[in-house]
Amino acid sequence: MNKSNKWDDKEIAATGTAVIILGGLILYWLLQMESTLELLELAYGSIKLFNNPLVF
Amino acid sequence: MLNSLWSRYTRTLSLVLVLLLAIVLELFEVRTSIYGNALPFFEWMRNSFWFGVIGTNYGSFYATVQAVHLLSMAVIGGTVLAADLRLLGVIFRDIPSETLTRGTHKCFRISLTVAIATGIFCAAGVADKVYYMEVFWIKMLVLISGSCFVFLFKQPLLNSRPHDEINPWTLRLLAVTSLLIWFTVAATGRWIGFS
Amino acid sequence: MINELLLQFGQWMEAQQYSQMLVAGYYSYNWVEATHVLSLMMCIGTLFIIDFRMLGLIMPNVPATTIAARLHKPMIIGFVIMFFTGALLVYAKPVETIQSLWFRIKMILLVLAFINAWIFNARMKAADGSWDMDPVAPKTLRVGAIISLVLWCGVVAMGRYIPYDWVDCGRTDNPTILWAAGCVEQLRAL
Numbered sequence: 001m002n003k004s005n006k007w008d009d010k011e012i013a014a015t016g017t018a019v020i021i022l023g024g025l026i027l028y029w030l031l032q033m034e035s036t037l038e039l040l041e042l043a044y045g046s047i048k049l050f051n052n053p054l055v056f
Numbered sequence: 057m058l059n060s061l062w063s064r065y066t067r068t069l070s071l072v073l074v075l076l077l078a079i080v081l082e083l084f085e086v087r088t089s090i091y092g093n094a095l096p097f098f099e100w101m102r103n104s105f106w107f108g109v110i111g112t113n114y115g116s117f118y119a120t121v122q123a124v125h126l127l128s129m130a131v132i133g134g135t136v137l138a139a140d141l142r143l144l145g146v147i148f149r150d151i152p153s154e155t156l157t158r159g160t161h162k163c164f165r166i167s168l169t170v171a172i173a174t175g176i177f178c179a180a181g182v183a184d185k186v187y188y189m190e191v192f193w194i195k196m197l198v199l200i201s202g203s204c205f206v207f208l209f210k211q212p213l214l215n216s217r218p219h220d221e222i223n224p225w226t227l228r229l230l231a232v233t234s235l236l237i238w239f240t241v242a243a244t245g246r247w248i249g250f251s
Numbered sequence: 252m253i254n255e256l257l258l259q260f261g262q263w264m265e266a267q268q269y270s271q272m273l274v275a276g277y278y279s280y281n282w283v284e285a286t287h288v289l290s291l292m293m294c295i296g297t298l299f300i301i302d303f304r305m306l307g308l309i310m311p312n313v314p315a316t317t318i319a320a321r322l323h324k325p326m327i328i329g330f331v332i333m334f335f336t337g338a339l340l341v342y343a344k345p346v347e348t349i350q351s352l353w354f355r356i357k358m359i360l361l362v363l364a365f366i367n368a369w370i371f372n373a374r375m376k377a378a379d380g381s382w383d384m385d386p387v388a389p390k391t392l393r394v395g396a397i398i399s400l401v402l403w404c405g406v407v408a409m410g411r412y413i414p415y416d417w418v419d420c421g422r423t424d425n426p427t428i429l430w431a432a433g434c435v436e437q438l439r440a441l
Contacts, residue, residue, distance in 0.1 A: 007223075010216050013067035014209040015226050018233040020075075021205055025236045028194065036278065043277050119415055123408035126291060130407070133292020134300045137325060148321045151313055159310035163303065242292060246285040 111181025143231035202237035293329025307387035357409035
Protein backbone atom coordinates (compact mmCIF):
# COMPACT_ATOMS: atom_id res chain seq x y z
CA MET A 1 0.00 0.00 0.00
CA ASN A 2 1.40 3.35 -0.98
CA LYS A 3 0.91 5.63 2.01
CA SER A 4 1.80 8.91 0.37
CA ASN A 5 -1.13 8.47 -2.00
CA LYS A 6 -3.52 8.77 0.88
CA TRP A 7 -2.54 12.33 1.70
CA ASP A 8 -4.86 14.01 -0.73
CA ASP A 9 -6.10 17.58 -0.74
CA LYS A 10 -8.97 17.03 1.70
CA GLU A 11 -6.79 15.32 4.27
CA ILE A 12 -4.01 17.90 4.15
CA ALA A 13 -6.46 20.78 4.44
CA ALA A 14 -8.41 19.15 7.31
CA THR A 15 -5.21 18.30 9.19
CA GLY A 16 -3.88 21.82 8.64
CA THR A 17 -6.99 23.55 10.00
CA ALA A 18 -7.19 21.09 12.89
CA VAL A 19 -3.56 21.78 13.88
CA ILE A 20 -4.05 25.56 13.69
CA ILE A 21 -7.32 25.58 15.64
CA LEU A 22 -6.20 23.02 18.21
CA GLY A 23 -2.94 24.89 18.75
CA GLY A 24 -4.80 28.16 19.17
CA LEU A 25 -7.28 26.70 21.63
CA ILE A 26 -4.61 25.00 23.74
CA LEU A 27 -2.67 28.27 23.83
CA TYR A 28 -5.85 30.12 24.82
CA TRP A 29 -6.61 27.79 27.72
CA LEU A 30 -3.01 27.82 28.94
CA LEU A 31 -2.99 31.62 28.93
CA GLN A 32 -6.34 31.60 30.73
CA MET A 33 -4.94 29.29 33.36
CA GLU A 34 -1.88 31.46 33.84
CA SER A 35 -3.82 34.70 34.16
CA THR A 36 -6.29 33.06 36.54
CA LEU A 37 -3.51 31.80 38.77
CA GLU A 38 -1.94 35.26 38.75
CA LEU A 39 -5.27 36.82 39.66
CA LEU A 40 -5.84 34.41 42.52
CA GLU A 41 -2.35 35.06 43.79
CA LEU A 42 -2.97 38.79 43.62
CA ALA A 43 -6.28 38.43 45.44
CA TYR A 44 -5.25 36.03 48.16
CA GLY A 45 -1.48 36.27 48.29
CA SER A 46 -1.23 32.57 47.51
CA ILE A 47 -2.74 30.18 45.02
CA LYS A 48 -5.67 28.56 46.73
CA LEU A 49 -8.63 27.65 44.59
CA PHE A 50 -11.09 27.53 47.43
CA ASN A 51 -9.73 30.25 49.59
CA ASN A 52 -11.77 31.76 52.32
CA PRO A 53 -11.85 35.52 51.80
CA LEU A 54 -13.35 35.87 55.29
CA VAL A 55 -9.98 35.10 56.79
CA PHE A 56 -7.50 36.67 54.40
CA MET B 57 1.70 23.28 -14.00
CA LEU B 58 0.25 25.94 -11.69
CA ASN B 59 -3.21 25.12 -12.93
CA SER B 60 -2.89 21.43 -12.20
CA LEU B 61 -1.46 22.18 -8.74
CA TRP B 62 -4.45 24.42 -8.02
CA SER B 63 -6.96 21.85 -9.21
CA ARG B 64 -5.28 19.10 -7.19
CA TYR B 65 -4.93 21.07 -3.97
CA THR B 66 -7.82 23.52 -4.09
CA ARG B 67 -8.73 23.25 -0.41
CA THR B 68 -5.20 23.37 0.94
CA LEU B 69 -4.24 26.33 -1.23
CA SER B 70 -7.46 28.16 -0.34
CA LEU B 71 -6.67 27.63 3.33
CA VAL B 72 -3.19 29.07 2.86
CA LEU B 73 -4.64 32.05 0.96
CA VAL B 74 -7.19 32.72 3.70
CA LEU B 75 -4.46 32.60 6.35
CA LEU B 76 -2.30 35.00 4.33
CA LEU B 77 -5.28 37.30 3.89
CA ALA B 78 -5.90 37.23 7.65
CA ILE B 79 -2.28 38.20 8.31
CA VAL B 80 -2.40 41.02 5.75
CA LEU B 81 -5.68 42.34 7.15
CA GLU B 82 -4.21 42.22 10.64
CA LEU B 83 -1.11 44.15 9.47
CA PHE B 84 -3.34 46.87 8.05
CA GLU B 85 -5.30 46.97 11.33
CA VAL B 86 -8.54 46.09 9.59
CA ARG B 87 -9.78 44.15 12.63
CA THR B 88 -9.40 47.15 14.93
CA SER B 89 -11.25 49.38 12.51
CA ILE B 90 -14.06 46.84 12.09
CA TYR B 91 -14.30 46.60 15.88
CA GLY B 92 -14.70 50.36 16.18
CA ASN B 93 -17.33 50.46 13.47
CA ALA B 94 -19.30 47.55 14.91
CA LEU B 95 -20.47 49.51 17.96
CA PRO B 96 -23.46 51.14 16.19
CA PHE B 97 -24.62 47.69 15.09
CA PHE B 98 -24.53 46.40 18.67
CA GLU B 99 -26.35 49.52 19.87
CA TRP B 100 -28.95 48.99 17.18
CA MET B 101 -29.41 45.36 18.27
CA ARG B 102 -29.84 46.46 21.86
CA ASN B 103 -32.44 49.10 20.98
CA SER B 104 -34.35 47.32 18.22
CA PHE B 105 -37.74 46.07 19.30
CA TRP B 106 -37.54 42.48 18.04
CA PHE B 107 -34.15 41.84 19.61
CA GLY B 108 -33.00 43.92 22.53
CA VAL B 109 -36.24 45.48 23.71
CA ILE B 110 -38.19 42.22 23.97
CA GLY B 111 -35.15 40.58 25.51
CA THR B 112 -34.82 43.13 28.29
CA ASN B 113 -38.48 43.89 29.00
CA TYR B 114 -39.87 40.38 29.04
CA GLY B 115 -37.55 38.58 31.45
CA SER B 116 -39.45 35.31 31.42
CA PHE B 117 -39.36 35.16 27.62
CA TYR B 118 -35.64 35.93 27.64
CA ALA B 119 -34.98 33.19 30.20
CA THR B 120 -37.03 30.72 28.14
CA VAL B 121 -35.00 31.53 25.02
CA GLN B 122 -31.88 30.99 27.13
CA ALA B 123 -33.24 27.59 28.15
CA VAL B 124 -33.77 26.68 24.47
CA HIS B 125 -30.21 27.89 23.83
CA LEU B 126 -28.95 25.56 26.58
CA LEU B 127 -31.00 22.64 25.27
CA SER B 128 -29.64 23.06 21.76
CA MET B 129 -26.16 23.27 23.28
CA ALA B 130 -26.89 19.98 25.04
CA VAL B 131 -27.89 18.30 21.77
CA ILE B 132 -24.79 19.69 20.05
CA GLY B 133 -22.76 18.18 22.88
CA GLY B 134 -24.52 14.84 22.55
CA THR B 135 -23.96 14.56 18.80
CA VAL B 136 -20.36 15.78 19.03
CA LEU B 137 -19.57 13.35 21.85
CA ALA B 138 -21.17 10.42 20.03
CA ALA B 139 -19.40 11.09 16.72
CA ASP B 140 -16.01 12.21 18.03
CA LEU B 141 -15.66 9.69 20.85
CA ARG B 142 -16.36 7.04 18.21
CA LEU B 143 -13.56 8.48 16.05
CA LEU B 144 -11.31 8.24 19.10
CA GLY B 145 -12.47 4.67 19.65
CA VAL B 146 -13.85 5.35 23.13
CA ILE B 147 -17.49 4.39 22.61
CA PHE B 148 -19.59 2.66 19.90
CA ARG B 149 -16.70 0.44 18.87
CA ASP B 150 -19.17 -2.03 17.35
CA ILE B 151 -20.76 0.57 15.04
CA PRO B 152 -18.81 1.88 12.01
CA SER B 153 -17.63 5.45 12.56
CA GLU B 154 -18.94 6.37 9.08
CA THR B 155 -22.47 5.56 10.29
CA LEU B 156 -22.12 7.76 13.37
CA THR B 157 -20.47 10.62 11.50
CA ARG B 158 -23.26 10.71 8.93
CA GLY B 159 -26.04 9.85 11.36
CA THR B 160 -25.35 12.61 13.85
CA HIS B 161 -24.48 15.37 11.39
CA LYS B 162 -28.03 16.41 10.50
CA CYS B 163 -29.01 16.60 14.15
CA PHE B 164 -25.85 18.62 14.83
CA ARG B 165 -26.66 21.05 12.00
CA ILE B 166 -30.21 21.62 13.21
CA SER B 167 -29.22 22.14 16.84
CA LEU B 168 -26.38 24.46 15.84
CA THR B 169 -28.85 26.54 13.81
CA VAL B 170 -31.23 26.73 16.79
CA ALA B 171 -28.34 27.60 19.12
CA ILE B 172 -27.15 30.42 16.83
CA ALA B 173 -30.67 31.81 16.34
CA THR B 174 -31.42 31.84 20.08
CA GLY B 175 -27.88 33.01 20.78
CA ILE B 176 -28.32 36.10 18.61
CA PHE B 177 -31.47 36.97 20.54
CA CYS B 178 -29.75 36.41 23.90
CA ALA B 179 -26.72 38.48 22.88
CA ALA B 180 -28.96 41.29 21.60
CA GLY B 181 -30.51 41.73 25.04
CA VAL B 182 -27.07 42.54 26.45
CA ALA B 183 -25.47 43.78 23.22
CA ASP B 184 -24.17 46.97 24.84
CA LYS B 185 -22.28 44.82 27.39
CA VAL B 186 -21.00 41.91 25.28
CA TYR B 187 -19.45 44.36 22.81
CA TYR B 188 -16.84 45.22 25.44
CA MET B 189 -16.20 41.62 26.57
CA GLU B 190 -13.10 39.86 25.33
CA VAL B 191 -14.64 36.46 26.08
CA PHE B 192 -17.60 37.21 23.78
CA TRP B 193 -15.28 37.88 20.84
CA ILE B 194 -13.25 34.77 21.66
CA LYS B 195 -16.48 32.79 21.54
CA MET B 196 -17.43 34.30 18.17
CA LEU B 197 -13.98 33.58 16.76
CA VAL B 198 -14.03 29.96 17.94
CA LEU B 199 -17.64 29.52 16.79
CA ILE B 200 -16.95 30.84 13.28
CA SER B 201 -13.64 29.09 12.78
CA GLY B 202 -15.05 25.93 14.37
CA SER B 203 -18.07 25.92 12.06
CA CYS B 204 -15.79 26.43 9.04
CA PHE B 205 -13.61 23.59 10.29
CA VAL B 206 -16.55 21.20 10.67
CA PHE B 207 -18.46 22.07 7.51
CA LEU B 208 -15.62 22.84 5.09
CA PHE B 209 -12.86 20.48 6.24
CA LYS B 210 -13.80 17.78 8.74
CA GLN B 211 -17.11 16.61 7.29
CA PRO B 212 -16.00 16.62 3.61
CA LEU B 213 -12.97 14.50 4.48
CA LEU B 214 -14.92 12.04 6.63
CA ASN B 215 -17.62 11.68 3.98
CA SER B 216 -15.16 11.31 1.09
CA ARG B 217 -14.06 7.73 1.78
CA PRO B 218 -14.10 4.85 4.27
CA HIS B 219 -12.42 5.90 7.49
CA ASP B 220 -9.89 3.08 7.44
CA GLU B 221 -8.37 4.75 4.38
CA ILE B 222 -7.71 7.90 6.40
CA ASN B 223 -4.64 8.16 8.62
CA PRO B 224 -5.81 7.15 12.14
CA TRP B 225 -3.90 10.05 13.67
CA THR B 226 -5.75 12.48 11.39
CA LEU B 227 -9.03 11.03 12.64
CA ARG B 228 -7.95 11.44 16.27
CA LEU B 229 -6.73 14.97 15.62
CA LEU B 230 -10.04 15.91 14.00
CA ALA B 231 -12.01 14.41 16.89
CA VAL B 232 -9.97 16.13 19.63
CA THR B 233 -10.11 19.47 17.81
CA SER B 234 -13.87 19.25 17.37
CA LEU B 235 -14.40 18.28 21.04
CA LEU B 236 -12.23 21.17 22.23
CA ILE B 237 -13.93 23.64 19.85
CA TRP B 238 -17.45 22.94 21.14
CA PHE B 239 -16.27 22.76 24.75
CA THR B 240 -14.65 26.18 24.34
CA VAL B 241 -17.73 27.67 22.66
CA ALA B 242 -19.92 26.42 25.52
CA ALA B 243 -17.50 27.39 28.29
CA THR B 244 -16.86 30.91 26.98
CA GLY B 245 -20.62 31.26 26.51
CA ARG B 246 -21.19 30.46 30.16
CA TRP B 247 -18.46 32.91 31.11
CA ILE B 248 -20.23 35.74 29.24
CA GLY B 249 -22.96 35.41 31.84
CA PHE B 250 -20.48 35.87 34.70
CA SER B 251 -18.59 38.84 33.25
CA MET C 252 -44.40 22.05 58.66
CA ILE C 253 -42.17 20.62 55.94
CA ASN C 254 -41.46 24.18 54.76
CA GLU C 255 -40.22 25.10 58.23
CA LEU C 256 -38.00 22.02 58.35
CA LEU C 257 -36.55 22.76 54.91
CA LEU C 258 -35.89 26.36 55.90
CA GLN C 259 -34.12 25.24 59.08
CA PHE C 260 -32.05 22.81 57.06
CA GLY C 261 -31.13 25.63 54.65
CA GLN C 262 -30.21 27.98 57.48
CA TRP C 263 -28.08 25.26 59.05
CA MET C 264 -26.18 24.81 55.77
CA GLU C 265 -25.84 28.53 55.21
CA ALA C 266 -24.20 28.94 58.61
CA GLN C 267 -21.41 26.56 57.67
CA GLN C 268 -18.01 27.93 56.81
CA TYR C 269 -17.59 25.89 53.62
CA SER C 270 -20.88 27.13 52.24
CA GLN C 271 -19.76 30.71 52.72
CA MET C 272 -16.33 29.97 51.27
CA LEU C 273 -17.85 28.49 48.17
CA VAL C 274 -19.99 31.51 47.46
CA ALA C 275 -17.40 34.13 48.41
CA GLY C 276 -14.37 32.57 46.72
CA TYR C 277 -13.06 34.40 43.68
CA TYR C 278 -14.12 31.93 41.00
CA SER C 279 -15.23 28.87 42.96
CA TYR C 280 -18.97 29.39 42.59
CA ASN C 281 -18.68 30.27 38.90
CA TRP C 282 -16.57 27.22 38.20
CA VAL C 283 -19.00 24.89 39.93
CA GLU C 284 -21.89 26.53 38.11
CA ALA C 285 -20.14 26.36 34.73
CA THR C 286 -19.33 22.68 35.25
CA HIS C 287 -22.94 22.05 36.17
CA VAL C 288 -24.17 23.71 32.98
CA LEU C 289 -21.53 22.22 30.68
CA SER C 290 -22.21 18.67 31.84
CA LEU C 291 -25.64 19.19 30.24
CA MET C 292 -23.88 18.33 26.99
CA MET C 293 -22.80 15.00 28.34
CA CYS C 294 -25.89 14.01 30.30
CA ILE C 295 -28.89 15.50 28.51
CA GLY C 296 -27.21 15.58 25.11
CA THR C 297 -26.65 11.83 25.05
CA LEU C 298 -30.05 11.19 26.67
CA PHE C 299 -31.75 13.19 23.91
CA ILE C 300 -29.93 11.20 21.24
CA ILE C 301 -31.33 7.98 22.76
CA ASP C 302 -34.81 9.54 22.81
CA PHE C 303 -34.46 10.84 19.25
CA ARG C 304 -33.45 7.35 18.10
CA MET C 305 -36.53 5.85 19.75
CA LEU C 306 -38.64 8.36 17.82
CA GLY C 307 -36.81 7.50 14.61
CA LEU C 308 -35.37 10.99 14.19
CA ILE C 309 -31.70 10.03 14.18
CA MET C 310 -29.60 7.08 12.92
CA PRO C 311 -32.49 4.75 11.99
CA ASN C 312 -29.94 2.29 10.58
CA VAL C 313 -28.38 1.63 13.99
CA PRO C 314 -30.19 -0.71 16.44
CA ALA C 315 -32.02 1.38 19.05
CA THR C 316 -30.91 -0.71 22.02
CA THR C 317 -27.27 -0.46 20.88
CA ILE C 318 -27.50 3.34 20.93
CA ALA C 319 -29.16 3.24 24.34
CA ALA C 320 -26.56 0.83 25.72
CA ARG C 321 -23.48 2.57 24.30
CA LEU C 322 -24.55 6.04 25.39
CA HIS C 323 -25.54 4.87 28.86
CA LYS C 324 -22.09 5.33 30.35
CA PRO C 325 -21.38 8.91 29.19
CA MET C 326 -24.92 9.80 30.24
CA ILE C 327 -24.41 8.43 33.76
CA ILE C 328 -20.99 10.10 34.08
CA GLY C 329 -22.54 13.39 32.99
CA PHE C 330 -25.38 12.92 35.43
CA VAL C 331 -23.06 12.21 38.35
CA ILE C 332 -21.11 15.41 37.59
CA MET C 333 -24.36 17.35 37.33
CA PHE C 334 -25.66 15.88 40.56
CA PHE C 335 -22.59 16.72 42.61
CA THR C 336 -22.06 20.19 41.18
CA GLY C 337 -25.81 20.80 41.58
CA ALA C 338 -25.64 19.72 45.21
CA LEU C 339 -22.69 22.10 45.73
CA LEU C 340 -24.70 24.94 44.16
CA VAL C 341 -27.55 24.30 46.62
CA TYR C 342 -25.01 24.09 49.43
CA ALA C 343 -23.50 27.45 48.43
CA LYS C 344 -26.85 29.30 48.44
CA PRO C 345 -29.10 27.01 50.49
CA VAL C 346 -31.86 29.28 51.77
CA GLU C 347 -32.23 31.12 48.48
CA THR C 348 -32.46 27.85 46.53
CA ILE C 349 -34.73 26.01 48.94
CA GLN C 350 -37.15 28.93 48.86
CA SER C 351 -37.12 29.09 45.07
CA LEU C 352 -40.34 28.01 43.41
CA TRP C 353 -38.40 27.03 40.29
CA PHE C 354 -36.00 24.83 42.20
CA ARG C 355 -38.91 23.00 43.79
CA ILE C 356 -40.63 22.44 40.43
CA LYS C 357 -37.28 21.29 39.04
CA MET C 358 -36.90 18.69 41.78
CA ILE C 359 -40.44 17.38 41.16
CA LEU C 360 -39.73 17.15 37.41
CA LEU C 361 -36.45 15.33 38.17
CA VAL C 362 -38.29 12.74 40.26
CA LEU C 363 -40.87 12.30 37.49
CA ALA C 364 -38.08 11.96 34.92
CA PHE C 365 -36.52 9.25 37.06
CA ILE C 366 -39.76 7.30 37.38
CA ASN C 367 -40.22 7.62 33.62
CA ALA C 368 -36.66 6.45 32.92
CA TRP C 369 -37.17 3.48 35.22
CA ILE C 370 -40.42 2.44 33.49
CA PHE C 371 -38.79 3.05 30.09
CA ASN C 372 -35.86 0.80 30.93
CA ALA C 373 -38.10 -1.94 32.25
CA ARG C 374 -40.21 -1.81 29.08
CA MET C 375 -37.16 -1.80 26.84
CA LYS C 376 -35.80 -4.89 28.59
CA ALA C 377 -39.17 -6.63 28.56
CA ALA C 378 -39.77 -6.05 24.84
CA ASP C 379 -38.19 -8.70 22.65
CA GLY C 380 -35.57 -7.48 20.24
CA SER C 381 -37.80 -7.84 17.18
CA TRP C 382 -38.24 -4.07 16.85
CA ASP C 383 -34.57 -3.26 17.39
CA MET C 384 -33.79 -2.61 13.74
CA ASP C 385 -37.08 -0.79 13.07
CA PRO C 386 -36.60 2.92 12.34
CA VAL C 387 -39.01 3.77 15.16
CA ALA C 388 -39.47 2.04 18.49
CA PRO C 389 -42.82 0.55 19.63
CA LYS C 390 -45.47 3.00 20.79
CA THR C 391 -44.96 2.53 24.54
CA LEU C 392 -41.26 3.35 24.19
CA ARG C 393 -42.00 6.30 21.92
CA VAL C 394 -44.37 7.73 24.52
CA GLY C 395 -41.69 7.22 27.15
CA ALA C 396 -39.15 9.03 24.96
CA ILE C 397 -41.49 12.00 24.44
CA ILE C 398 -42.24 12.22 28.17
CA SER C 399 -38.51 12.11 28.88
CA LEU C 400 -37.83 14.91 26.37
CA VAL C 401 -40.58 17.10 27.82
CA LEU C 402 -39.54 16.50 31.44
CA TRP C 403 -35.87 17.23 30.80
CA CYS C 404 -36.70 20.36 28.79
CA GLY C 405 -38.68 21.40 31.86
CA VAL C 406 -35.77 20.62 34.17
CA VAL C 407 -33.39 22.76 32.07
CA ALA C 408 -35.91 25.61 31.83
CA MET C 409 -36.56 25.58 35.59
CA GLY C 410 -32.84 25.48 36.24
CA ARG C 411 -32.44 28.54 34.04
CA TYR C 412 -35.25 30.35 35.92
CA ILE C 413 -33.73 29.80 39.39
CA PRO C 414 -31.44 32.89 39.33
CA TYR C 415 -34.36 35.14 38.32
CA ASP C 416 -36.26 36.78 41.17
CA TRP C 417 -39.75 37.12 39.66
CA VAL C 418 -41.49 35.13 42.38
CA ASP C 419 -38.95 35.33 45.19
CA CYS C 420 -40.20 35.60 48.74
CA GLY C 421 -40.97 39.27 49.26
CA ARG C 422 -41.73 39.84 45.57
CA THR C 423 -45.23 38.39 45.78
CA ASP C 424 -48.05 38.13 48.33
CA ASN C 425 -49.96 35.38 46.61
CA PRO C 426 -50.40 32.86 49.45
CA THR C 427 -50.37 29.83 47.15
CA ILE C 428 -47.05 30.82 45.59
CA LEU C 429 -45.60 31.72 49.00
CA TRP C 430 -46.63 28.30 50.32
CA ALA C 431 -45.32 26.47 47.26
CA ALA C 432 -42.00 28.32 47.44
CA GLY C 433 -41.79 27.76 51.20
CA CYS C 434 -41.62 31.42 52.21
CA VAL C 435 -42.37 30.70 55.86
CA GLU C 436 -41.87 34.20 57.27
CA GLN C 437 -43.77 36.00 54.51
CA LEU C 438 -46.70 33.59 54.95
CA ARG C 439 -46.77 34.28 58.68
CA ALA C 440 -46.79 38.02 58.06
CA LEU C 441 -49.84 37.85 55.79
